[in-house]
Amino acid sequence: MNRNILQNRWIDSLLATIFIFVVIRGLSSFLAIFEAIDVVGEALDDVEFTDVVYSNLREAPPAEDDIVLVNIGRLPRPAIAKQIEIINKYKPKVVGLDTFFPYPKGPDQDTALARVLTEVENLVMASKMLNFNEETASFDSLRISAPAFRFNADFAFANLITSEGVQQEDVKTCRSFNPLLPIQDTTQMSIAVRMAYYYAPEKVEKLLARNNEIETINYKGNSLGSLSNFATTFFALDWYDVLDENFVPEMIEDKIVIFGFLGEQFGDRYNIEDKYYTPLNQKYAGRGEPDMYGAVIHANIISMILDEDYVYKLDESTQFIIAFILCYLNVFLFMWVYYALKNWYDGITKVVQLLELLLIIGVMIYSYHLFNWNLELTLAMGTVAVVGDSLEVYNGVIKNMFTREGRKELFSVGKRNKDEIEIN
Numbered sequence: 001m002n003r004n005i006l007q008n009r010w011i012d013s014l015l016a017t018i019f020i021f022v023v024i025r026g027l028s029s030f031l032a033i034f035e036a037i038d039v040v041g042e043a044l045d046d047v048e049f050t051d052v053v054y055s056n057l058r059e060a061p062p063a064e065d066d067i068v069l070v071n072i073g074r075l076p077r078p079a080i081a082k083q084i085e086i087i088n089k090y091k092p093k094v095v096g097l098d099t100f101f102p103y104p105k106g107p108d109q110d111t112a113l114a115r116v117l118t119e120v121e122n123l124v125m126a127s128k129m130l131n132f133n134e135e136t137a138s139f140d141s142l143r144i145s146a147p148a149f150r151f152n153a154d155f156a157f158a159n160l161i162t163s164e165g166v167q168q169e170d171v172k173t174c175r176s177f178n179p180l181l182p183i184q185d186t187t188q189m190s191i192a193v194r195m196a197y198y199y200a201p202e203k204v205e206k207l208l209a210r211n212n213e214i215e216t217i218n219y220k221g222n223s224l225g226s227l228s229n230f231a232t233t234f235f236a237l238d239w240y241d242v243l244d245e246n247f248v249p250e251m252i253e254d255k256i257v258i259f260g261f262l263g264e265q266f267g268d269r270y271n272i273e274d275k276y277y278t279p280l281n282q283k284y285a286g287r288g289e290p291d292m293y294g295a296v297i298h299a300n301i302i303s304m305i306l307d308e309d310y311v312y313k314l315d316e317s318t319q320f321i322i323a324f325i326l327c328y329l330n331v332f333l334f335m336w337v338y339y340a341l342k343n344w345y346d347g348i349t350k351v352v353q354l355l356e357l358l359l360i361i362g363v364m365i366y367s368y369h370l371f372n373w374n375l376e377l378t379l380a381m382g383t384v385a386v387v388g389d390s391l392e393v394y395n396g397v398i399k400n401m402f403t404r405e406g407r408k409e410l411f412s413v414g415k416r417n418k419d420e421i422e423i424n
Contacts, residue, residue: 009335010332013331013332016331016335016391016395017328019398020331020383020387020390020394021327024379024383048175049361049364050279050365050374051279053279053369054219054279055280055281057369060221061220062233063232063233063235064220064233064235064299064303066199066256067234067235067255067257067302068092068251068252068256068258069223069224069235069236069257069260069262069295070236070237070239070242070258071225071236071239071260071261071262071263071265072239072261073262073265074264077113078108078109078113079239079243080113081112081113081116083239083242083243083259084120086243087242087257088116090249090251090252090253091254092252092253092254092257093122093255093256094123094124094195094198094199094256094257095120095123095259096123096124096125096126096195096256096257096258097125097126097259097260098258098261098274098295099126099260100126100143101113102144102145102146103146104148110146110149114149118152119152123152123153124155124191124194124195124198125145125149126157126158127144127156127188127191128143128158128159129142129157129188130142130143138184138185139182139183139184142155142188156188156189156190156191156193156194157181157189157190158294159178159181159190160177160294160297161176161178162276173276173279174276174277175278175279176215177190177192177297177301178214179193179207179215180208180213191298192297192301192302193305195256195298195302196305196306198256199302203306206308207305215310215311216310216311216313216374217297217300218300218304218311218372219279219280220303220309221234222234222280222291222296223236223293223296223299224236224266225266226262226291226292226293234296235251236266238262238266240265256302258295258298259295260293260294260295261273261294261295262293262295274293274294275290275291275292276290276292276293277290277291277292278292280292311373312372312373313374314373314376319377319378319379320379322380323383324383326356326380327380327383327387330383330384330387331387334349334387334391338391338392338395349388349391353384353388356384357385360377360384361381364377
């Protein structure tokens with residue numbers, strides 16, 4: 001093969017690669033039209049290959065010693081006040097309330113709770129970001145508890161992401177969170193980050209130095225009392241355990257204590273309030289019930305911050321570069337097969353594509369499992385999946401349309417057919 005031919009093939013492969021990316025772009029736009037009626041696609045839409053890591057590959061981690069969860073169940077405000085009072089006397093490092101008290105209910109309900117909250121040394125209470133403004137790229141308003149409960153509170157948002165850029169009202173898997181969110185002309189920390197700040201401010205500074213608007217949650221496990229099949233990692237006290245003081249003081253002293261709803265009592269399978277799907281769910285698609293309460297998700301985020309056990313993601317430009325290079329190499333190889341082994345083209349390309357897809361999936365899974373790298377090679381997989389058939393279209397249609405011989409052959413078909421009819 002002389003140099004000119006080689007150079008032409010490199011250029012030809014480059015043009016074919018660009019064509020394939022145009023095809024992928026067109027297909028993605030076209031298939032989006034059918035998204036609303038695609039039942040199978042909807043069931044698989046919230047599935048990621050890295051979910052396999054949590055349910056099948058990772059071993060059960062050790063129990064988390066620094067975080068304790070407390071179930072408030074359906075207790076009235078005076079009973080919750082009693083819970084907080086009992087916990088507070090054992091000197092926790094920080095107390096977080098993943099719940100709201102938005103309206104006054106009268107002195108009988110509110111007085112004890114308001115008093116107890118003022119006695120907590122480090123108190124973080126949940127807020128909720130509302131009404132995202134696209135023009136200002138910030139939230140317009142904030143939901144917090146009633147004024148009687150605010151005097152000693154440090155508010156932090158409890159919003160969770162349940163899909164890329166989608167908030168928790170949509171029932172999806174929670175894989176990520178925002179460390180900070182803008183509210184008018186300022187920002188506010190997430191409740192997990194704020195609790196971690198009271199416990200280990202230097203660890204939170206390292207998180208914020210990563211400067212990621214969205215962080216992937218590197219899940220550690222579920223809580224005591226959960227029906228999850230994954231590891232029980234976080235100690236938890238049911239509402240009656242606290243009221244009966246059925247725990248040792250060392251369990252609370254200098255710890256992060258998170259109050260939140262964990263069911264009417266432990267083992268409650270039928271109440272899914274503030275409960276989410278997570279990658280720890282062993283059913284990948286079409287799953288029947290969520291597996292983790294919001295308070296436990298916050299505990300996982302705190303644990304990740306304290307351990308500095310972060311997930312690293314490829315940025316979009318790097319993903320594109322990898323996909324483009326992989327597509328180009330495939331095109332160059334398949335071009336040779338197309339001209340040198342034309343009768344073998346379909347068989348060889350399909351086998352190579354299948355092997356490459358399996359290899360990419362394996363690399364994605366084990367990179368996440370071994371190194372906490374979330375490679376996000378979806379675009380690369382898309383190029384591999386369509387490169388064989390797209391290249392046939394490029395060679396058989398696109399190239400011929402831009403050559404005189406190809407156009408002449410196409411338009412001469414009609415003339416030949418007309419001549420044959422006249423002769424007959």
